[in-house]
Amino acid sequence: MDTESVDWALKTTRAVRRRLDLGRPVDDQIILDCIDVAEQAPTGGNQSSRRWIVVRDPEIKQELARLYQEAGGLFFTEARDQLEGTGHPREPMMRSAAHLVEHLAEVPVIVIPVIVGRHDGSGAPGLFDSVIQSAWSFCVALRARGLGSTWTTAVLAKAPELKELLGIPDGVTEIAMLPVAWTKGTDFRPAPRSPAREITFFDGYGRICESGPGTALRMADGPGMVVEVDIAAHPDVVWAAITDINLPAQFSDEFNGADWDEGFDGPALGATFTGRNHLEALGHWEVTSFVDVLEPNGAFGWCTSDPDNPGARWRFEIQPLVGGGTRLLFRLFLGPGPSGLTMFIEQNPDKEHGMIVNRLQHHRVNMQRVVDGIRDHLQ
Known part of the structure; x- marks a missing residue:
């Protein structure tokens, strides 16, 4: 196995927002290929309970963007405006997050991983521990193919509206919202992290x-x-x-x-x-x-x-x-x-x-x- 390439993909799978190419189409097959890769991640009891919602409809994307803004996007835009030009360490991040809020509806594809079951607080395995690793594998598979995404969860605060919009049953848990697009360039670098x-x-x-x-x-x-x-x-x-x-x-x-x-x-x-x-x-x-x-x-x-x-x-x-x-x-x-x-x-x-x-x-x-x-x- 080429560990150098594997490690590089893992180290450089960034939260991509401003460098998402909003004008370049994304073929369904490349999304399906990445989901096939993601589905190889371990799952509790080896049970197939993960489901993937791929959203392309412009009206649905517009509604997702509205829910995202209501759930937390307004915080990002206000923080961006307050920090603009201050040199604050979080200024670049807030600028990037606000950009996604304002352009989410224009992203070619939005992917929402879900899992059959509801979290009951019992600590029993088989729910989040069966899907988080798979959703992240999906993001790394995108990176390896020249596409990018960012892990967003603010919209989950609007779970009832999200379920109604996408027809998600009550017995299914939403995990994240992943905007997907080709990236403008592929020169991503590892982020500063503690050794x-x-x-x-x-x-x-x-x-x-x-x-x-x-x-x-x-x-x-x-x-x-x-x-x-x-x-x-x-x-x-x-x-x-x-x-x-x-x-x-x-x-x-x-x-x-x-x-x-x-x-x-x-x-x-x-x-x-x-x-x-x-x-x-x-x-x-x-x-x-x-x-x-x-x-x-x-x-x-x-x-x-x-x-x-x-x-x-x-x-x-x-x-x-x-x-x-x-x-x-x-x-x-x-x-x-x-x-x-x-x-x-x-x-x-x-x-x-x-x-x-x-x-x-x-x-x-x-x-x-x-x-x-x-x-x-x-x-």
Whole structure:
């Protein structure tokens, strides 16, 4: 199998809106070929329950466009108008989404995958888990043939009207609406995404590893932990909170006191601050920390003890959320330099994995307390 071609099709199957060619006809057979490909996707109990509605009738497409606009399209057009010319990170996406709202009725074909059955909230398999993968296979098959689409679901808020328009029985569930057309050019590229190492957890939620297998933890592999929380506050506000080191320190059992170097009034690469612990159970200690990551409104991080060979590396990351708010991540990597933990590991090398697991679990509780505390402070 040509894995390079398969991977490229998967990586470049984009949400296509502005580059849909509204004037070029799409033959029925190419739609049917893509559905044949999609139907090879796994389905619960190997039961054929997926159905595909292909819409070409101009009047029906016009009604679908009206329902789509009423269900959520107005939000996209208003957001497009508000963000136009501001340079906001979501300006291109809103411009693209609004374009589809205004031109949906002109798309050559609209495909609506459905499945026999209604979701009852029981968690039993056989409904959405039997159709989502098939519908996405359809999108990838389009991409491989030079056509494009975008996954839209806003119209599902108008389910009764959609059922009446298309004659969909009550016992059938609508999954998505996929506008289909040839694309203007095929030079699509992979989108920016988090590397697998940052979002893949080994043997437990939040447990990460910079290298190595991840399941047999060693200090040399950079084991770590990440926690996260969504905050109903603007990214600028969250950024100000995480870079004011005394605020996160308020919620930390280990760093319940922190100060920038005397006379320093803000974060900068290479700047230092001192973290202090006052808990009797952990003993009294101080550690010098060095700012090694500074991406305004993106990431703020520091390492401990020695910037060239740190005992640990800590990092806050902020991500704006669709519809407002901010996702705050707090990330830790142990090592690679010496620390109290490495001293114990050197004395008991056969227990290295267990010691690391215990230390990460201790940090996880404390790190979660920090991000939860920041959230509660800002909301």
